[in-house]
Amino acid sequence: MSKVKDIIQNKETIIIKGNVAAAYAAKSARVQMISAYPITPQTTVVEKLSEFVDGGLMPGTQYIRVESEHSVMASVIGASIAGTRTFTATSGQGLFYMNEMIHWAAGTRLPIVTAIASRGAAPPWNIWADFTDVINSRDTGWMSAFCATHQEIYDEILMSYKVCEDHEVLLPKFVAYGGFILSHTSKPVIIEDQDLVDQYLPPLPDEKGWPHIFIDPDRPMMHGNLIMPSGFYSEFRLKIQDTIMKAKEKIKKATKEFERLFGRNYGNGLIKEYYMDDADVGIVIYGDLALQMEQAIEDLREEGYKVGMVKLRYYRPFPTEDIIEIAKKVDVLGVMDRGTAFGSPTGGPVSGDVLASLYNTGIKTKVLPMMSGIGGREVSLEQQKDQIKILIRLKETGELPDDLIHGTLWHGKLEVK
Amino acid sequence: MVTIKETLNEACEEYFLPGNSCCSGCGLELALRWAMKALGPKTALVTPASCLNVVIGLWPKTAPNFPFINMAFAAGASAATGFDAAFKAKAYRFPNKDWDKITTLVFAGDGGTTDIGIQALSGAAERNSNILYVCYDNEAYMNTGIQRSSSTPHSAITTTTPFGKKRYKKDLPRIMEAHEIPYVATCSISEPLDLYEKFKKAKDIKGCRYIHILAPCPPGWGYPAEDTIEMARMAIKSGLWILYEVENGIKTISKPSKRFLDPIKRLPLIEYLSKQKRFRAVSEKQLITLQERIEKRWKRIEADLEAQKQ
Numbered sequence: 001m002s003k004v005k006d007i008i009q010n011k012e013t014i015i016i017k018g019n020v021a022a023a024y025a026a027k028s029a030r031v032q033m034i035s036a037y038p039i040t041p042q043t044t045v046v047e048k049l050s051e052f053v054d055g056g057l058m059p060g061t062q063y064i065r066v067e068s069e070h071s072v073m074a075s076v077i078g079a080s081i082a083g084t085r086t087f088t089a090t091s092g093q094g095l096f097y098m099n100e101m102i103h104w105a106a107g108t109r110l111p112i113v114t115a116i117a118s119r120g121a122a123p124p125w126n127i128w129a130d131f132t133d134v135i136n137s138r139d140t141g142w143m144s145a146f147c148a149t150h151q152e153i154y155d156e157i158l159m160s161y162k163v164c165e166d167h168e169v170l171l172p173k174f175v176a177y178g179g180f181i182l183s184h185t186s187k188p189v190i191i192e193d194q195d196l197v198d199q200y201l202p203p204l205p206d207e208k209g210w211p212h213i214f215i216d217p218d219r220p221m222m223h224g225n226l227i228m229p230s231g232f233y234s235e236f237r238l239k240i241q242d243t244i245m246k247a248k249e250k251i252k253k254a255t256k257e258f259e260r261l262f263g264r265n266y267g268n269g270l271i272k273e274y275y276m277d278d279a280d281v282g283i284v285i286y287g288d289l290a291l292q293m294e295q296a297i298e299d300l301r302e303e304g305y306k307v308g309m310v311k312l313r314y315y316r317p318f319p320t321e322d323i324i325e326i327a328k329k330v331d332v333l334g335v336m337d338r339g340t341a342f343g344s345p346t347g348g349p350v351s352g353d354v355l356a357s358l359y360n361t362g363i364k365t366k367v368l369p370m371m372s373g374i375g376g377r378e379v380s381l382e383q384q385k386d387q388i389k390i391l392i393r394l395k396e397t398g399e400l401p402d403d404l405i406h407g408t409l410w411h412g413k414l415e416v417k
Numbered sequence: 418m419v420t421i422k423e424t425l426n427e428a429c430e431e432y433f434l435p436g437n438s439c440c441s442g443c444g445l446e447l448a449l450r451w452a453m454k455a456l457g458p459k460t461a462l463v464t465p466a467s468c469l470n471v472v473i474g475l476w477p478k479t480a481p482n483f484p485f486i487n488m489a490f491a492a493g494a495s496a497a498t499g500f501d502a503a504f505k506a507k508a509y510r511f512p513n514k515d516w517d518k519i520t521t522l523v524f525a526g527d528g529g530t531t532d533i534g535i536q537a538l539s540g541a542a543e544r545n546s547n548i549l550y551v552c553y554d555n556e557a558y559m560n561t562g563i564q565r566s567s568s569t570p571h572s573a574i575t576t577t578t579p580f581g582k583k584r585y586k587k588d589l590p591r592i593m594e595a596h597e598i599p600y601v602a603t604c605s606i607s608e609p610l611d612l613y614e615k616f617k618k619a620k621d622i623k624g625c626r627y628i629h630i631l632a633p634c635p636p637g638w639g640y641p642a643e644d645t646i647e648m649a650r651m652a653i654k655s656g657l658w659i660l661y662e663v664e665n666g667i668k669t670i671s672k673p674s675k676r677f678l679d680p681i682k683r684l685p686l687i688e689y690l691s692k693q694k695r696f697r698a699v700s701e702k703q704l705i706t707l708q709e710r711i712e713k714r715w716k717r718i719e720a721d722l723e724a725q726k727q
Contacts, residue, residue, distance in 0.1 A: 060509030067540030071495030078499020
């Protein structure tokens with residue numbers, strides 16, 4: 001592995017794939033239990049972790065190669081209940097297959113962190129960047145974040161343990177990044193000193209485990225037995241909603257502390273703004289598409305357009321308050337989805353949430369739901385500039401593009417005869 | 418073989434407490450009660466969807482006096498694998514605290530074992546995860562209202578086989594033998610001493626252990642609640658349910674079943690079937706086939722035992 005100094009921070013970097021960055025993050029976080037099943041494009045995460053564990057670089061860590069994703073999440077749940085820090089990674093179909101256990105993990109209030117190398121849903125088979133997989137787990141009680149860079153994958157996983165293991169949170173979280181685009185390309189990544197990571201993260205769970213659930217033969221506990229509708233079921237669910245919303249403040253705090261300690265800025269944690277202060281046209285965008293969009297915004301700024309973008313970092317909890325403030329700043333706001341929500345008001349998951357956030361606020365900003373890069377289709381810089389120019393035209397003429405499909409702009413689609 | 422007196426002295430402690438909501442005559446209750454007497458309190462139990470999720474008591478009441486985790490239907494063996502991994506990780510961080518001495522137990526029904534849970538179980542067995550997996554077999558989905566499972570015997574009437582099941586019972590202990598795990602055993606709630614001994618033995622073995630317990634169900638099988646022990650005993654006497662254990666590949670017939678190696682000592686199958694309403698539709702022709710299958714099964718076991726000697 002070649003080593004280069006990071007130009008901004010003057011720290012040592014190694015050039016690694018996004019998946020390897022995820023594996024390094026699990027190592028830095030000193031996870032005690034890993035369970036995994038191979039699926040493209042996640043596989044190199046678990047391959048790297050196998051090297052770490054079997055090579056003696058993660059002493060004491062247990063690594064179980066199970067026979068399916070359903071068993072992945074079940075075994076991670078078991079290990080987390082017993083009071084250990086856990087990690088796994090999956091993609092697309094694998095995440096769909098473990099869906100039952102995804103609900104189980106959140107219902108049990110376990111701080112499990114799962115990396116998702118996102119891919120499109122089959123059929124037809126698709127293994128390329130598309131966030132439909134993580135979005136499919138939207139209503140499970142898991143938090144979910146999108147990464148735009150290799151470094152962000154490493155950093156976001158570390159921040160996840162900080163947030164999830166907060167005793168006032170205790171919820172699981174996905175860290176999603178585009179399959180192949182980030183998972184299989186190589187970039188310089190700073191792997192932080194273990195001492196500094198240890199200083200940032202909460203200590204590993206003590207012998208007793210988590211405060212609400214543990215295995216202790218001296219103090220036997222029953223968990224998850226049947227509860228009648230007149231019991232506290234409804235209140236347990238309410239607690240999850242209340243907690244995930246209150247986690248926004250914890251996320252902001254963890255992001256701020258991360259910046260203080262490691263020197264890298266991720267906005268307020270939930271969103272990061274680019275050139276939004278004086279913008280009259282903006283776009284909400286997430287995942288790897290956001291990285292190239294920074295360039296598109298800069299190019300258009302040079303051409304004299306007052307455009308800006310908002311990198312959506314968290315999908316759940318959804319940064320409603322931030323979206324409202326963003327919408328107040330601009331006349332036109334585009335929302336770019338790389339993922340589908342069929343039959344929803346816009347067809348795109350995030351655009352629907354942005355519209356819902358602005359309802360009843362009196363804000364007159366025009367919102368244009370947009371789609372691009374579905375199933376990993378390449379989105380070029382020129383195309384992204386074109387997307388912003390469509391928004392600029394909307395601002396200048398007030399007229400919506402005439403090729404909207406059910407109110408949404410599907411950009412870069414092929415002509416179907 | 419321990420004596421009844423010895424066992425009763427040793428096993429007076431109760432871990433599955435009274436006040437649970439088992440049906441009267443429940444086979445599962447006896448199975449868990451005796452299993453826990455043998456395993457003791459340093460046991461963490463995972464139970465996938467089954468009657469056991471319900472009979473432990475509605476929240477916040479609970480009958481088990483040991484750590485007990487309810488789990489999703491297909492996830493018994495895999496969740497237990499996770500527990501075992503965590504105990505090993507904790508033993509590394511907190512040495513001399515006996516974290517790796519906790520028995521990780523799965524207690525699953527026949528649906529959760531032979532149908533929806535078989536993938537996770539097979540995975541755990543192939544990995545030789547350090548868990549003790551128990552199937553309490555009441556031969557149908559009793560919790561959801563008596564639907565057929567792959568462990569339901571031929572001709573049994575269930576709510577999804579109203580004219581009797583057309584396929585034979587899946588022989589799961591044999592499938593588990595094929596995984597070459599260190600310990601496989603069959604038990605019956607009518608033979609608590611045999612069951613107690615097998616659990617004692619299984620507790621001290623490392624790796625994946627599998628115990629299959631026949632646990633009759635009065636409402637599901639259609640017999641009076643007070644006849645549960647008798648039903649389980651007749652299954653053994655007819656030679657239909659054979660008690661044996663396989664330790665590191667070596668099979669031995671357990672004492673309660675040994676005498677039925679001799680076909681003359683076996684009770685005619687009709688006596689077992691006629692006591693249960695679920696077999697009311699079995700035809701005479703089918704009865705002959707079922708009886709023949711018992712003879713064939715014993716012959717195969719005899720051949721296994723013979724082959725071991727060589």
